[in-house]
Amino acid sequence: IIAINKVDLPEANVDKTIADLLELGVYLEQYGGEVPWCRTSTVTGEGILNLIELILLSAEMLDLKAKQDIPAEAIVVEAQKDSRMGSVATILMQQGKLKRGDIIVCGAVNGRVRRMENERGLEIKELGPSDVARIYGLSDTPKAGDVLNQVDSEKTARSISTERQQVRMEREKYQNKSSLQNIFARIKEEQVNTLNIILKTDTDGSAEAIAVSLQKLANEEVSVNIIHRSVGGISETDVSLASASDAIILGFHVRATQQARRMAEDEGVQIKLYQVIYDAIDDIRAALEGMLAPTIEEQSIGSATVKQVFKIKKLGTIAGCQVDRGVIQSNCLVRLYRNDVLITEDKLSSLKHYSNDVKEVRAGSDCGLSLVSFSDIKEGDVFEAYIEQEVAKKL
Numbered sequence: 001i002i003a004i005n006k007v008d009l010p011e012a013n014v015d016k017t018i019a020d021l022l023e024l025g026v027y028l029e030q031y032g033g034e035v036p037w038c039r040t041s042t043v044t045g046e047g048i049l050n051l052i053e054l055i056l057l058s059a060e061m062l063d064l065k066a067k068q069d070i071p072a073e074a075i076v077v078e079a080q081k082d083s084r085m086g087s088v089a090t091i092l093m094q095q096g097k098l099k100r101g102d103i104i105v106c107g108a109v110n111g112r113v114r115r116m117e118n119e120r121g122l123e124i125k126e127l128g129p130s131d132v133a134r135i136y137g138l139s140d141t142p143k144a145g146d147v148l149n150q151v152d153s154e155k156t157a158r159s160i161s162t163e164r165q166q167v168r169m170e171r172e173k174y175q176n177k178s179s180l181q182n183i184f185a186r187i188k189e190e191q192v193n194t195l196n197i198i199l200k201t202d203t204d205g206s207a208e209a210i211a212v213s214l215q216k217l218a219n220e221e222v223s224v225n226i227i228h229r230s231v232g233g234i235s236e237t238d239v240s241l242a243s244a245s246d247a248i249i250l251g252f253h254v255r256a257t258q259q260a261r262r263m264a265e266d267e268g269v270q271i272k273l274y275q276v277i278y279d280a281i282d283d284i285r286a287a288l289e290g291m292l293a294p295t296i297e298e299q300s301i302g303s304a305t306v307k308q309v310f311k312i313k314k315l316g317t318i319a320g321c322q323v324d325r326g327v328i329q330s331n332c333l334v335r336l337y338r339n340d341v342l343i344t345e346d347k348l349s350s351l352k353h354y355s356n357d358v359k360e361v362r363a364g365s366d367c368g369l370s371l372v373s374f375s376d377i378k379e380g381d382v383f384e385a386y387i388e389q390e391v392a393k394k395l
Contacts, residue, residue, distance in 0.1 A: 001035070001036050001037065001038075001051070001054050001055060001058060002021065002026065002028060002035055002036070002037035002038075003037070003038055003039075003040045003047070003051050004017050004018075004037065004038070004039050004040065005040045005041065005042065006041060006042075006043075007039045007040065007041050007046060007047070008041040008043050008044045008046065014039060018031060036054045036057075036058065038050045038051050038054060066094065066095040066129035066130070067095050067096065068095070068096060068097055068128060068129065069096075070095060070096045071096050071149065071150040071151070072093065072095070072096035072097055072098035072102065072104075072127070072148070072149070072150040073093075073094045073095050073096055073147065073148065073149055073150070074091040074092055074093045074094055074098065074127075074147070074148040075091065075092045075094060075145070075146075075147060075148070076089050076090070076091055076106060076107065076142050076143065076144055076145060076146040076147075076148060077090045077091060077092050077132070077144065077205075078090040078144055078203050078204070078205045079141050079142045079143065079144060079146075079203060079204045079205070079231070080141065080202050080203040080204070080231055081141050081231045081232045082136075085115075085136050086136065086137075086138070087109070087111075087136075087138040087139070087140055087141040087142070088134055088135070088136055088138075089106060089134070089135050089138060089141075089142055089148070090132065090133070090134050091127075091132070091133060091134075091135055091148055092130070092131075092132050093127050093128060093129050093130060093131045093132070093133075094129065095129055096129075096150060097126055097127065097128050098113065098116070098126070098127040098135075098150060099113070099125065099126050099127075100113050100114070100115065100116060100125060101113060102150050103150065103151050103152070103153060103154055103156075103157050104135075104138075104148055104149065104150055104151065104157065105148070105149050105151055105156075105157045105160045105161050105164075106138055106142040106146055106147075106148040106149075107142040107143055107146030107147065107148075107161075107164065107168075108140075108142070108146075108161055108164040108165040108168050109138050109139050109140040109141070109142050109161055110138070110139055110154075110157035110158055110160070110161040111137045111138040111139050111157070112137050112154070113135055113136070113137050114136045114137035115135070115136040115137065116133045116134070116135050116136075117133060117134045117135075117136075118132075118133055119132070139161070141204060141231045141232075142204070143204045143208075144203075144204045144205040144208055193221065193222050193223070193291040193292075194222070194223045194224075194225050195222065195223070195224050195225065195248070195284070195287060195288060195291065196225050196227050196242075196245050196246055196247035196248070197214065197224060197225065197226050197227065197247055197248055197249075197250050197284070198226075198227055198228045198229070198238055198241060198242050198245075198247050198248070198249045198250070199211060199214075199226055199228070199229035199230075199250050199252075200229070200230060200231075200232065200233065200234050200238060200249065200250070200251045200252070200254050201229070201231060201251070201252040201253060201254060202231065202252065202253035202254055203231060203253075204231055206252050206253065206277070207229045207230070207231065207252075209277065210250075210252060210277055210280060210281070211226055211229060213277070213281050214226065214281065214284055217281070217284060217285055217288055218288075221291075221292050221293065221393075222288045222291050222292055224284065224288070227241065227245050227247050228241060232254065233251075233254045233255055233256065233257060233260075234249055234251050234254060234255065234256035234257065234260050234271060235256075235257060235260050236257070236259050236260050236263050238260065239256075239260050239263045239264045239267060239269050239271075240263075240267075242264075242267075242269045243267040243268075243269050247269075248269070248270045248271075248272060249264070249269060249270070249271045249272070250272050250274070250280060250284070251271065251272070251273045251274065252273075252274050252275075252277065252280060253274075253275060254273070255273060256271055256273075289392060289393060289394060290392075292392070292393040293393070294390035294391055294392055294393060295390070295391045295392075295393055296388050296389070296390060296391075297388070297389050297390075297391050298386050298387070298388055298389075299386060299387050299388075299389055300326070300384065300385070300386045301326050301327055301328075301329065301332060301385050301386060301387055302323060302324075302325050302326025302327045302328050302363065302385045303323075303324050303325045303326065303382060303383060303384050303385065304321035304322060304323045304324060304328055304361075304367065304369075304382070304383045304385070305321060305322055305324055305380070305381075305382050305383075306319045306320070306321050306377060306378065306379055306380060306381040306382070306383070307320050307321060307322055307366075307379065308320040308379060309377055309378065309379060310368070315350070315370065316370055316375055317370060317371075317375040317376075317377055318350075318352075318368045318369070318370050319368065319369055319370065319377045319381070319383075320366065320367075320368050321366065321367055321368070321369060321383065322365075322366055323361050323362060323363050323364065323365055323366075323367060324363065325363055326362075326363060326385070327360050327361065327362045327363070327385075328348075328351065328360065328361050328367060328369065328383070328385050329351075329359065329360045329385065329387070330348055330350075330351040330357075330358065330359050330360065331348075331359075331387075332347075332348065332385045332386065332387050333345065333346075333347055333385070333386055333387065333388065334346055334347070334348060334371070334383045334384065334385050334386075335383070335384045335386070336371075336374065336377065336381055336382070336383055337381065337382045337383075337384065338378065338380070338381050338382075343374075343376075343381070344371075344374045346371040346372055346373055346374050347371070347372045348369055348370070348371065348372070349370045349371060349372045350368075350369065350370045351367060351368075351369050352367060352368040352369070353365065353366070353367055353368075354368075369383070
């Protein structure tokens with residue numbers, strides 16, 4: 001089921017989204033395919049009931065059923081750390097039944113269900129397939145997408161979570177090592193500038209979304225290196241790590257402790273706090289763009305034709321020219337053409353109007369000029385004058 005969201009925005013273009021889906025091989029109903037779809041807006045509520053009807057209809061047609069007489073299984077939709085209640089996970093039940101007091105393993109963490117709440121914050125005694133709830137009682141914060149399983153004992157739960165934690169640490173260690181090796185290799189070849197970031201967010205899902213978006217900003221010249229990311233407020237430990245690794249701290253829906261703020265000021269560590277993901281991405285994009293080497297662009301400013309050549313003992317070869325177009329500037333670069341064939345590229349060593357040194361000569365006026373390293377100038381030659389400008393690159 002495809003839900004095309006945010007249709008309330010002025011820049012919303014549903015037709016373009018449909019065309020993009022067709023290009024990707026997703027054929028919607030009414031457009032030659034069988035994939036159901038609808039327009040939605042979580043702000044105005046448009047299409048939400050239609051989406052629910054599509055979900056129920058599709059489930060009925062697929063004859064989806066879940067077993068309830070087996071150990072509970074669920075998917076972690078979101079996870080965060082509550083200052084009062086500890087780690088909290090929002091789960092979507094897949095099968096079985098989950099009750100308060102059940103022992104669970106959730107990804108690489110374990111625990112016993114102490115409380116379950118619905119979307120209104122009201123306590124629930126039992127969850128069944130397709131139910132959504134917030135659960136409390138986990139030993140740590142799981143990751144969005146982790147699978148929750150009910151087990152028979154705390155010993156089993158601890159054993160499974162410990163094994164998974166070791167596997168996850170080894171995987172992350174290998175991934176981080178590979179990533180750092182690539183970054184260091186590119187830095188060694190002077191191909192890339194790296195922005196180190198410590199990411200702190202209110203939920204694991206937010207951390208994942210921001211991390212993915214930041215990594216997409218990287219190119220051949222600049223890279224984002226997320227040294228550490230975790231759920232919770234910004235602490236002195238985070239500031240110490242940022243100071244040691246020359247990183248900035250990016251916080252989303254969190255704040256720094258008073259001690260951490262004071263330490264950051266003393267250590268010169270930058271802490272940037274955001275409430276909107278796009279603001280964070282835009283700021284990091286701007287920071288990376290500032291690290292890019294600028295592009296050098298040429299701008300043609302004028303041309304002049306050689307009318308007469310003078311050989312002067314102390315000054316060398318002076319070309320008496322008429323400026324045909326634009327302006328000739330004393331600090332410009334020139335290309336010398338003879339019969340439309342490029343002869344040389346050079347800089348001006350002098351620019352005169354009559355006997356006076358000048359900064360520029362405009363079209364319709366005469367001038368005398370000489371080059372830094374080339375003297376074989378002939379009558380009829382044409383100078384094309386240009387300047388080079390640095391233009392900031394964009395990501």
